[in-house]
Amino acid sequence: METEPIDLELAGTCVNTLGNAIGMPQLCDAWFANQIFWLLVALAAIYLILTRVALPRVGAVLAERSGTISNDLAAAEDLRRQAADAERSYEQALADARAEGQRISDEARATIRADLDAAIAEADEKIAARTAESEAQIAEIRDNATVSVAEVARDVTGDIVTALGGRPDQAAIDTAVDARVKGN
Amino acid sequence: METGIEMAEEVHTEGALDAHAGGPDHGESGLSFHPMDQFIVRPIFGENGDPVHWYTVTNATVWMAVAVLCVLGLFVLGTRGRAIVPGRIQSVAELAYGFVYKMVEDVTGRDAVKFFPYIFTLFLFILFANMLALIPMSFSTTSHIAVTAVLALAVFLTVTIVGFVKNGAAFLGLFWVSSAPLLLRPVLAVIELVSYFVRPVSHSIRLAGNILAGHAVLKVFAAFAAVTVIAPVSVVAISAIYALEVLVAFIQAYVFTILTCVYLKDALHPSH
Numbered sequence: 198m199e200t201e202p203i204d205l206e207l208a209g210t211c212v213n214t215l216g217n218a219i220g221m222p223q224l225c226d227a228w229f230a231n232q233i234f235w236l237l238v239a240l241a242a243i244y245l246i247l248t249r250v251a252l253p254r255v256g257a258v259l260a261e262r263s264g265t266i267s268n269d270l271a272a273a274e275d276l277r278r279q280a281a282d283a284e285r286s287y288e289q290a291l292a293d294a295r296a297e298g299q300r301i302s303d304e305a306r307a308t309i310r311a312d313l314d315a316a317i318a319e320a321d322e323k324i325a326a327r328t329a330e331s332e333a334q335i336a337e338i339r340d341n342a343t344v345s346v347a348e349v350a351r352d353v354t355g356d357i358v359t360a361l362g363g364r365p366d367q368a369a370i371d372t373a374v375d376a377r378v379k380g381n
Numbered sequence: 382m383e384t385g386i387e388m389a390e391e392v393h394t395e396g397a398l399d400a401h402a403g404g405p406d407h408g409e410s411g412l413s414f415h416p417m418d419q420f421i422v423r424p425i426f427g428e429n430g431d432p433v434h435w436y437t438v439t440n441a442t443v444w445m446a447v448a449v450l451c452v453l454g455l456f457v458l459g460t461r462g463r464a465i466v467p468g469r470i471q472s473v474a475e476l477a478y479g480f481v482y483k484m485v486e487d488v489t490g491r492d493a494v495k496f497f498p499y500i501f502t503l504f505l506f507i508l509f510a511n512m513l514a515l516i517p518m519s520f521s522t523t524s525h526i527a528v529t530a531v532l533a534l535a536v537f538l539t540v541t542i543v544g545f546v547k548n549g550a551a552f553l554g555l556f557w558v559s560s561a562p563l564l565l566r567p568v569l570a571v572i573e574l575v576s577y578f579v580r581p582v583s584h585s586i587r588l589a590g591n592i593l594a595g596h597a598v599l600k601v602f603a604a605f606a607a608v609t610v611i612a613p614v615s616v617v618a619i620s621a622i623y624a625l626e627v628l629v630a631f632i633q634a635y636v637f638t639i640l641t642c643v644y645l646k647d648a649l650h651p652s653h
Binding site: 211212216217218220221222223224225227228229230231232233234235236237238239240242243244246247248250251252254255256257258259261262265 | 415417418420421422432433434435436437439441442445446448449452453456457460463464465467471474475478479497498499501502503505506522524525526527528531532589593
């Protein structure tokens, strides 16, 4: 008899005697104040945790990281520039060496060319001298040969005339032979 | 009020009758649908029927405290090392920080960054409350309209107060669509005004409704799992809905936060 009202009181308007929800517990206004109070406590706690500790710390870490990264990037850029400088000076040295080599080789070539030209000129001179000499000799030999041919021809002509029973007229033979030799 | 009590008593007696009549039946079939029982606020200390005062430590208190402890663990213990190359937990903390910070900056603007701690508080509370609610036997704090209404009303009041403090009467320009034809402007002003005051309602009911519906559906399928024939289907369905609820838990936290940013943008830059 007594349990009935006590049960009813315990049950309230949101939960029945078996402990099951009546309707939607979300609409049970007896629980509103409790939830709102503890929600505000929880939000305040999270807000304090975030603003006092978490956000400054995470923000600082992120800033430090981006600082480190930009420092590293700057250092990398510096090193890259140094490497570029080194490469440029290397290229410069290479170009200088190449130009020097070109100059030396040009000089050597010019010297050799000059020597060669002198030698060729000398050789040409010698060859010309020899040629002249040889031509002189050949001319002499030819002259001698012509004279000899004329002499032989005169003798032969004289002998032929004698053999034919004539008396060789030396002057006529000379004239004829000379004319014949010259004609050829 | 009277009718409310009467109705409640009616429901109560009906429920009691049902329970009496169907008591043995429940035990036999194993089918008992009480999908809403998970949302009952109970005192942690003392008897089950003890009255719930505003200061009573309830299951709602406990799970809100767990959410606070999770924030503490993630953002205080997790970032203790202040490492330049972050560890796992610190990465998550930095990711969450960057995610919400960028959201505030992109949606609301650079001058809204001073509201970032407030918005981040809302995001973290809702996210952890939603996720913790998915632990079996836990309590879904964000399924309660009392909780989400306070969150949404806080945003509404913040936006309204900031709007008037920053812009003065010019904040009312939000309701006066100057780009519309003059004849249409009063009509649009009424619509804008109504939509402005509906904001906290939709803002709070969207979150509570999503969480409430998902958890109720999970409980319904869980009740079906007691019946041998359909138990496999039920278990598969529970797994699928659970996966969906994990997604919903994150998305609702995201949606609540981004809407807060959008509303705050109206307060800071009320021009259309």
